[in-house]
Amino acid sequence: MANKKSVTMKDIAKDTDISVSAVSMILNRRSDVSFSKETVAKVLESAKRLGYELSHEKKDTALRSPSSAQIKKVIAVFCPNIFNSYYATIAQSIEQSAYKKGYKTLIFTTFREVKKEHELVMDAIHMNVEGIIFTMIPNDPGFVEKVAKQFPIVVIGDKTSSININIIETNNYTAGVLVAEHLHSLGHRHIAFLTTTITPDVSLAMRYQRLKAIQNTYAKLCANEPYDVIVREQKVDSQYERNHLSLEYDVGYQLCMDCLEDRGLSGITAFVGNNDMVAYGIMDAVLKKGYKIPRDFSVCSFDNDFPSGLLPVSLTTVEHYMEEKGRKAFDTIYQKIQWNETPEQKSQYFIRIEYKPYLIVRDSTNRARQQKR
16 A cells, blocks of 8 residues: 655645745744734644644754744845846845845845745745845835835835835936937947837836837937837746746847848847846847947947956946945845834835946947946
8 A cells, every 4th residue: 555645834835825934934833923823723724634744843953943033134135036147246245235234135036926026025024034125126016015014125126116115226217318329429320129028017117218218319319310229029928037047148149130130120230238138148149140349230238247347248338336236225224124113114204215327338458438427
């Protein structure tokens, strides 16, 4: 006779529609967190009914739940992914700042999925973290705004966002204007903007604002002459993003190849990537076709991540203060925690800190100069 499969916490979580982390904390009788009587009763009833073996004596003491003091001073950092060095750099900057204050960090990746975002926010709170930092605008700002009235949250995002949460922001519209003015000054009148999914949604505000600024600036500067701002977009859902680590590079590469092979787009002389990762794909596609940068095509993008300044790359890009924003985000949430505000006080005001972008123009010898607005 086959052995009966043992019941796990995942089975109880599925049966009760309660997260695995919450089930674990209830069954392990964590004293540092609390749940409603109804939730506790629901979990215990399910465990008994399904035949889960409740054991208060753990064979391995190393696996016992940590004390309240052991799990204090933890900040949760939310990123859509950490393959893009923009988010990785911000997360690392937050970690370094946290370490100096005796804090640890936990990184959660949402892949821009609303349901996952909801689940992870609640899991982080149940894990007793002291605050949450979003390295991007949340996919459900309304939900996060409600949580922020009771819990310290800081968001790094775009200046146009109307979200009522403490926010560290950059004006991406200005960033787009800088790129457009630069390319126009070089004589480019037919350019292509290559991007992953772009919509006016607040969670994708950065991409949208960059594109609108380029379109509006070219319309203004080329009022009496022909020009084109061609947009090529590859729509990406959360499942695709989760399964393709290099998707932004791949999107830039493929969209650029499509443009270079489309005879109807032979007039293009410059490409703009919606961020540096997309731009790296664009650059490789241009070079793969045997062209030179900037002799045959100019390439610009946004973020100024570390690889953009390497000599073989020398990418012209917009500075977005990744390290500074990470440090300021932690400093802001640290202050909120230290103030020990009541829930009512938390909802009375919000902090907005703005960083002004500037363009870093590099030539083939990697010499750089800054263009500020």
